[in-house]
Amino acid sequence: MPAEIKTHYRACNLCEAICGLEIKTQGDQVISIKGDKQDPLSRGYICPKGTAMQDIYTDPDRLRQPVKRSGDKWETISWDEAFETVAERIVAVQEQHGADSVAFFAGNPNVHNYGSMTHASVLRKAVQTKIHFSATSLDQLPHHLTSYTMYGHQSLIPIPDIDHTNYMLIIGGNPLASNGSIMTVPDVPKRLKAIQQHGGRFIVIDPRRSETAEIADQHLFIRPGTDAYLLMAMIHTLFAEDLVNTGHLSDLLSEIDDIRTACQPFTPELAEQRTGIAAEQVRQLARDMATIEGAVCYGRMGVSVQVFGTLCQWAIQIINILTNSLDVRGGMMLSSPAFGYVKPGESGAGHFAAFHSRVSGLPEFAGELPATVMAEEMLTEGEGQIRALITTAGNPVLSAPNGQQMDAALSGLDFMVCVDFYINETTQHADIILPPTSALEHDHYDIAFHRLAVHNTARFNEAVFEPAADSKHDWEIFNQLGLAIAARKGMTLKPLPSPDLLIDMGIQRGPYSAAAGHRLELTLDKIKQHPHGLDIGPLEPSLRERLCTADSKIHLLADYLLQDIARLAETGAPTKADELLLIGRRHIRSNNSWMHNSHRLVKGKPRWQLLMHPDDLAARQLQDQAQVRIESRVGAVETQVLASDEVMPGVVSLPHGWGHKREGVSLGIAVEQDGVSCNDLTDNKLIDQASGNAALNGVPVRVVAI
Ligand SMILES: Nc1nc2c(c(=O)[nH]1)N[C@H]1C(S)=C(S)[C@@H](COP(=O)(O)OP(=O)(O)OC[C@H]3O[C@@H](n4cnc5c(=O)[nH]c(N)nc54)[C@H](O)[C@@H]3O)O[C@H]1N2
Ligand SMILES: Nc1nc2c(c(=O)[nH]1)N[C@H]1C(S)=C(S)[C@@H](COP(=O)(O)OP(=O)(O)OC[C@H]3O[C@@H](n4cnc5c(=O)[nH]c(N)nc54)[C@H](O)[C@@H]3O)O[C@H]1N2
Ligand code: SF4
Ligand SMILES: [Mo]
Secondary structure, X not given: OOOOXXXXXXXXXXXXXXXXXXXXXXXXXXXXXXXXXXXOOOOOOOOHHHHOHHHHHHOOOOOOOOEEEEXXXXXXXXXXXXXXXXXXXXXXXXXXXXXXXXXXXXXXXXXXXXXXXXXXXXXXXXXXXXXXXXXHHHOOHHHHHHHHHHHOXXXXXXXXXXXXXXXXXXXXXXXXXXXXXXXXXXXXXXHHHHHHHOOOEEEEEOOEOOHHHHHOOEEEOOOOOOHHHHHHHHHHXXXXXXXXXXXHHHHHOOOHHHHHHHHOOXXXXXXXXXXXXXXXXXXXXXXXXXXXXXXXXXXXXXXHOOOOHHHHHHHHHHHHHHOOOEOOOOOEEOOOOOOOOOOOOOOOOOOEXXXXXXXXXOEEEOOEOOHHHHHXXXXXXXXXXXXXXXXXXXXXXXXXXXXXXXXXXXXXXXXXXXXXXXXXXXXXXXXXXXXXXXXXXXXEEOOOOHHHEOEEEEOEEOOOOOOOOOOEOHHHHHHHHHHHHHHHOOOOOOOOOOHHHHHHHHHXXXXXXXXXXXXXXXXXXXXXOOOOOEEEEEOOOOHHHHOOOOOOOOOOOOHHHHHHHHHHHHOOOOOOOOOEEEEOOOOOOOOOOXXXXXXXHHOOOOOOOEEEOHXXXXXXXXXXXXXXXXXXXXXXXXXXXXXXXXXXXXXXEOOOOOOOOOOOOOOOOHHHOOOOOHHHOOOOOOEOOOOOOEOOOOEEEEEEEO
C-alpha cells in the first residue's frame, strides 16, 4: 500500500515575502508545492523558489551530520565530538589571544529562521566576544540607523501602504524580482497593478530598466550612487515651492528650518548634472509627492547599498514627512505584528559608535561592526586580531565585497566553525561544520517579516517532515554548543526552551493579547488554529504612540547627517573616461548565493552575464556575447558580456552570488554553472561613510576584451 497523501500548509522562508505554501507529501516525498490560496497575505501567490524548497530537503549535497576537516577530506563525526572539539578550540583561542579574538558572522537566512533568531543569544553569551558581523551591513544597515536616529528604535521602520497608495515612487528596488524588501509584499505584481487599476501610478528610478520598471507608469534612469542629489533636490523643491505640509505630525517635529537650510545648495539643476534626470522632472516628482493624497516614497538596495546609503534613507523619510505621507493611509506606516511589536521601553533600540573597528576605525551599530572590515581585522596583525570565526548561515566569500581578500583571510584563521548545511565557498574553510535541519523539518513562525509586512497577519506552521534521525535544529545547536563552551569556561548558562514557547510568551505580551485588553486575546495556540495565517487587518497609523525617542518626538537631524550632507556637497562628478559603474541584479529564480544547487532553478538560459549598453560595447570595440575581463581596484574576473539597452550607458550589471566553480566546493549542480562572483570586483573600501555599510552598487570598473 502506498503511503497516504497528506496536505501541509507552511510559509516559505526563502525571501521576505513569506508566501503561504500548500505542500502535498507522500511518505518522505514531496508531491507538489503550490501557493496557499487561503493565506490572507500572499493570496495564493508563489514564485519558482517556493517550489524549490523540496530540492533543499532532498539535496544529496546537503550535510546531515557534523563534519570535520582532515586535510582535503571531510570526515563525519558525532554531535558530541563536534561540540566538544569546537568548545575546546574556541576557548583555547580566547585563552591565548583574548575574548575578542573570536568573531561571529551571521548571514541572511538567520533572519528567516525563527529558532536562529531566538537562540543565537545563548551561544553569544557563552563566547562573550565584542566582535560581531552580519549581512546587515551588506544590506539594510542604513534603514536601521535612520530609524534609530529619527524614531528612537532601529526596528521602527515604516512600510509602504501599497494596498492603499495612489502614488508610489520606488527608488532602487526591484520587487518584481526580489518580491519586496523592507516591505514584505507577496503577490507584488498584482498589488502594483492594483495601484494602476484604481487610478494611481507608480514610478521607478533605477539605472536599469528592471522588471518592475517595465510595468511602471514611468521609469527614469539614474546614474548609480547619485540618488542623494535627487532626494535632496526634491526636499529643496518642497521648500522652494512652498509645498511642505507636515500634517498630523507637526507637533512632533522641530528642526524643519534646519532641513530647509541644509537642502538649500541642492538645486534640481545640480541634481540634473549629477543624476541625469532633468531638473523639471525632479521638481515634478516633488510636486506629485506633495499634491497627491496617499503618496509614498520607498527606496531599497539600490539606494541603501551605495556610497550615500544612509543619507538616501534619511532623505526618503524626510520627503514622506514633509508631504504628509508618514503614518497615514496610502503613505508609509508601521506594521503591527503579534510578536516583536516595538513600543517605548522595548529592548534592542540600538546604539551607534559606542566603539570602533581596530584597523579602519569604523563605528559599530547595535553591537556589530561593518562586514567590510571583517577580512582586514583577520589579516592585520597585532593585539585584537581575529583568530577564530563562527559563521551561522552566511557565505561572506560570495556576499561581502573583495571576496578574494575574504577567501584569503578565512584560510589563515586558527579555527573556524560554521553552522551551515552546505560545503560552499565559505564553509570549505571551516575546521568543523555543524549542519542544522532543513526548513521543511522544523516548525516556523516568521519573527522578522510580519514586522515589515504591508498587511498585518500571523502564521505558525508545524514541520512538514519529521527531522532526520540524529539531526538538530539551528536552535538546538546554539543551545548545546553554547552550553559546551560555557562548561569549559566554568560558567553556568541556561539553555533556552524551544522557540515556540518563547514566541508564545511574546505574543501573550503583544498588542493583540488578553493582557493588552485586545478582543483577539491572541496566544500561539489561537494562531495555530489558522494554519493559512490569521488576518489581523490593514496597517493603521500608530507612530505617535510608538516613538521610542527620549522626548517622544521625531528627530529630524543628527550631527553625522549634517557631516554627510557636507560630504555630498563636496563630492564632484564621478567616473573617469573609460570607467563604468557596476551595479547588481537579482533574478526571481536565484536567491543570494545558496540556491544554485537546485536544477529546477538554474536550468534554462544563463542569468549570470554582464549586461552592457550597446554604445559602451561599440566604444570598446567589443562584440555582444564576447568573453570580457572586468577589472576594479580590488580584482578582476572574466565572463560573458550581453548587449542590453536595459542598462543606461556608462553602467554595467552583474548579479552577485555566483562563482561556485572553484576548488573545495561540494555542490554538484552549482559548480557546473559558469557565473563569476561579482564580489571579486566590489571594493571593501567603498562604503557609506555615515554607517559603514558596504557600497556594492556603483563600483567603478573597466571592461576590456580578452
Ligand atoms: N554584490 C552584491 N553583494 C551582495 C548583495 C548584492 O545585492 N550585491 N546583497 C547583499 C545582501 S542584501 C545580503 S542579505 C547578503 C547575503 O549574504 P550571506 O547571508 O552571507 O549569504 P547567503 O547567500 O544568504 O548565504 C546563506 C548561507 O546560509 C546557509 N543556510 C541557508 N539556510 C540556512 C539555515 O536555515 N540555517 C543555517 N545554519 N544555514 C542556512 C546557506 O547554505 C549559505 O551558506 O549578500 C549581500 N551581498
Ligand atoms: N529572487 C530573489 N529575491 C530576493 C533575493 C534574491 O537574491 N533573489 N534576495 C533577498 C534579499 S537578501 C534582499 S536584501 C532583497 C533586495 O530587494 P530589492 O532591493 O528589491 O532588490 P534588488 O533587485 O537588488 O533591487 C535593487 C535595484 O536597485 C537598482 N540600483 C542599483 N544601483 C542603484 C543606484 O545607485 N540607484 C538606484 N536608484 N537604483 C540602483 C538595481 O538596478 C536594482 O533594480 O531581495 C530579497 N529577495
Ligand atoms: S516569493 Fe518565492 S521565495 Fe519568496 S517567500 Fe514567496 S515563494 Fe518563497
Ligand atoms: Mo539582503
